[in-house]
Amino acid sequence: MSHTTHPRRPALVIVTVTALAGVLAACGEGGASNDDPSAPPSKTAFTPESAPLPDGVIDPFVLPLGEPPAIDHAIGTTLVLDGRPLQTDLPGTSVQIMGTVDGRVVVAGGVPDEVGTHFWAVDESGRAQRLGRGGYESYDYSPILVEQTGHLWVTFSDRGTGRGVVWEIDARTGEELRELTSEEEPAGLEPADQAVLDVLYGRSELPADPGALSPDGLHRVSIGFEGSAGDSDRSVLEVRTVADRRVVARVPFALAPELADFQEIFSRCTGRPRRCTAWVDMESAPYFEDDRHVLAEVSVGVADDARGEPVFVSTVVRCDLDGRCERTIDDEREVNLGVDPSAP
DSSP, X not given: OOOOOOOOOSOXXXXXXXXXXXXXXXXXXXXXXXXXXXXXXXXXXXXXXXXXXXXXXXXXXXXXXXXXXXXXXXXXXXXXXXXXXXXXXXXXXXXXXXXXXXXEEEEEEOOTTOOSEEEEEEOTTSOXXXXXXXXXXXXXXOOEEEXXXXXXEEEEEOTTTOOEEEEEEETTTOOEEEEESSSOOOTXXXXXXXHHHHHHTTSSOOOOOGGGBOTTSSEEEEEEEESSSSTXXXXXXXXXXXXXXXXXXXEEBOOGGGOTTHHXXXXXXXXXXXXXXXXXXXXXXXXXXXXXEEEEEEEEEEEESSSSOOEEEEEEEEEETTSOEEEOOOOOSOEEESBOOXXX
């Protein structure tokens, strides 16, 4: 799958990796928790006035809107390939692009009310074919697609019993080819498939995420945390030189109560407001658009503490090596950037 290149723009870079930061408990009046069921619901005690944005911290949802991302990505179940959106008939959930096999885009995602990860191959009309039997669980490794062979590898390791399962799925036919319940060595595997199996059996490692490394190989982006250990840590994006790990750019992101639109975002809670939680979430891996620009998804999740699925409001941020940032997508659906993961 090809990636287009942005025209030159004023220096702009940096952004993202997994984080669950800025967790905020929605409380009763005065910020204290109120579990009395007879008490009327109250709005969170946190407001933009009570939690001002610190100097140097970025609120991603109020940044100016720039050009769309130049790399392939998914917005909800819409695939954006070479800058062109492809509407699909995938179930109503977000998906991650994994690669292409015989001209079809292979994606992974969830299905409402079903457990595990599901896989599909999407043709140029947007029609999706399910791959495998559905709902695969995978803890220790992300699913791996080998584009050369058209095979998808998924592994599950039971953390209680230590029992492991590896599945091989044919992305061309949708058939589940193998279910390996021990470190079996199937005969006749193609070298690329064998390399994946060696990773899943712990005999070798996956290469570093290419999205986190600049095309010229000079910089790497990662995310850390600022503050005491715990849910209130602030997500901080850093770009460092590969040669000596010198920090080139550092961008701290707002916590949930510091967001200018926090009250509007928090109003989406489906449960009782006094029992809801909001947090800033940065889940998509970082991707360089070019040598000076990186993209990252930033989401705010809101959920009832006792029940219900969280509701997410998302944006994608583009920052430059000088730490200047802008939004690239004016869309609240979940966004997954780039093609991930890549096979060894």
